[in-house]
Amino acid sequence: MKVAIVGTGYVGLVSGACLADLGHSVVCIDTDERKIAKLLQGIMPIYEKDLEELVARNVGAGRLSFTTSFAVGIPGAEVVSIAVGTPSAPDGSVDMQFVDAAAKAIGENLTGYAIIADKSTVPVGTSERVVEIIKSVTQQDFDVVSNPEFLREGTSVQDFMKPTRIIIGSGSARAIETMRSLYAPIDCAKLVMDARSAELAKYACNSFLAVKISFINEVAHLCEMIGADVDAVAEGMGSDPRIGKDFLRAGPGWGGGCFPKDVKAFIKLGAEHGHPMPVTNSAQAMNRLARSRIVERLKAELGGLSGKKIGVLGVAYKGGTDDTRESPAIDIIRECVEGGAEVTVYDQEARVVPEIHGFEVAHDDSPYEAANGAEALVVATEWEEFKVLDLEKLKQAMAGNLIMDARNLLDKEAAEKSGFRYMRVGKR
Ligand SMILES: NC(=O)c1ccc[n+]([C@@H]2O[C@H](COP(=O)([O-])OP(=O)(O)OC[C@H]3O[C@@H](n4cnc5c(N)ncnc54)[C@H](O)[C@@H]3O)[C@@H](O)[C@H]2O)c1
The missing domain is CATH 3.40.50.720 (NAD(P)-binding Rossmann-like Domain)
Structure with missing residues (x-):
């Protein structure tokens, strides 16, 4: 054809x-x-x-x-x-x-x-x-x-x-x-x-998935406060086939070229027809919270960001792509830079581009170089290569010992064995 x-x-x-x-x-x-x-x-x-x-x-x-x-x-x-x-x-x-x-x-x-x-x-x-x-x-x-x-x-x-x-x-x-x-x-x-249902199905699908991620992030924040483990909670939820295991990974929230704009369009569509769309609106609010909470925790742990040297692993909105549209990593990096931190980033495919993202930041060619001299390291994108980092080498490169794993990628025990203070999402 x-x-x-x-x-x-x-x-x-x-x-x-x-x-x-x-x-x-x-x-x-x-x-x-x-x-x-x-x-x-x-x-x-x-x-x-x-x-x-x-x-x-x-x-x-x-x-x-x-x-x-x-x-x-x-x-x-x-x-x-x-x-x-x-x-x-x-x-x-x-x-x-x-x-x-x-x-x-x-x-x-x-x-x-x-x-x-x-x-x-x-x-x-x-x-x-x-x-x-x-x-x-x-x-x-x-x-x-x-x-x-x-x-x-x-x-x-x-x-x-x-x-x-x-x-x-x-x-x-x-x-x-x-x-x-x-x-x-x-x-x-x-x-x-019919065509109208097909058009709506796409928005409903993306908005539902965004709601699901925002929901698990809401649970994750609660876990951090009350001492539960979000992975265990997610397993307990996801094993129920009515819920399903997918899209129950806690993290810094959803981004990319689709979910944020589609959620906005879905809410707008509702507003145009007099529907307040309370569920989808809340998912959007939770998404903003999920990103800023990573930086807030980092700030609390470091005693402020000003003058602190921070390495960030990941720029893309998720692993496997060079797409930085509405990337949570970009917002995390931006908030650290605006808070006065000296930030160096590494991503195998994506970069912070001043003309697109509105700020500048130093890039390095490997995770270890980005970590060099850093007081804290943030894992902001779930690239496969970050799962197999040489933690000893990382520790030697860094000046401090704090890891904020916004993607829950690293092995907690291994990180702590290598001398890190290891923080992750949805666990105290
Ligand atoms: N990226 C995804 O994962 C994904 C998944 C499902 C659906 N979508 C939807 O698919 C659509 C495209 O998304 P994308 O991510 O591929 O966008 P994109 O920005 O990567 O690509 C769009 C392309 O269209 C070209 N273009 C713009 N106007 C044109 C015109 N008049 N004639 C010919 N080419 C033109 C642009 O130059 C660009 O190369 C969007 O509506 C998006 O929501 C995207």
Whole structure:
């Protein structure tokens, strides 16, 4: 099947490469010329496990190509996926400018019937909005389908290839049939529903997961105060299949390019319809608390931050990605810097970029260098390599002996045996 993907970011690039690997002929379009130039040279614009090899294999087989031209990518495509960004507008609603521009450019370049499948996370009613935009610029026949994407950064290729379900939101039998064929090689439930429910399902899903993380963080803070162990509590909860074990890891809260903006959009959607959304609002408040509590505990333990040398391991919002959008690590680093600490950070893929994050900080090339001379070390991102740190070497590098493990990654006994004062989330 001929497929065009509009927007070649985390979702577009991974979806395009995976669909090509399933045998489709895929063109990925992006308005970012530098990104497309890089991809044409085989350079990945993002870090994602298995992606480089997947892209190279499918480009080599002639099934995957990249362009900035809609006139090259759209004509003849049977399915056109929209995978552009849908960031938050200043008032918390969704900034639709990229979706609108993509829909217009697609419409202007249609040469026959096509299905426009929206993969971007978009407000309820967007399918109808996209229909109107495309209709205003073309006489061609088309259908619009809501096809929300559930992949996670860090495991996106695997998530795309082995999803738990694929949602097809449409009332058109022809479009549903084509979408079923597109995903035929993927063995999972294909849930067909109306477009509005499909659009809402994505927001409800991300907001529910955010609520679940915020809930366990609320429990974690209570554990610290009353002397219980959050891992044990989470095990006790998660063993109940009605609750489930996933998303019960206490830490510095949720971040990334999706949860924060999707939670905001979900709350905004409620407000627009006169619903106060108390559950989701509380999850958001708890998320702010989870980040600042890490710094508060550190501050209390160090007797203030001013003049203190602190090493921070991790910048990305989670392990396995270079994405720093709404990263708890960034907020922790920022609060330490603003509190007057001298901070050095290490992350194998992500960096603090002054133009993006609004502050500057020193980076080092290894965890041990970042720890050098530090009075305290904060583990802020759950990279695998931090689980196997040489604690003796770390201790020798540091001037002090405090570890604030915001991800509960290290082995408590081993850390204490190496002479550390070891603090973690959800344990006194
Ligand atoms: N990142 C994730 O893990 C994830 C998971 C599921 C869903 N989503 C949703 O998917 C959408 C895309 O997210 P992302 O993380 O891939 O974003 P991204 O910022 O990584 O990529 C978006 C891409 O779209 C391009 N673009 C913008 N306007 C365009 C236009 N008019 N024509 C062509 N290209 C254009 C940008 O240059 C950019 O490369 C969002 O709605 C997001 O909420 C993201």
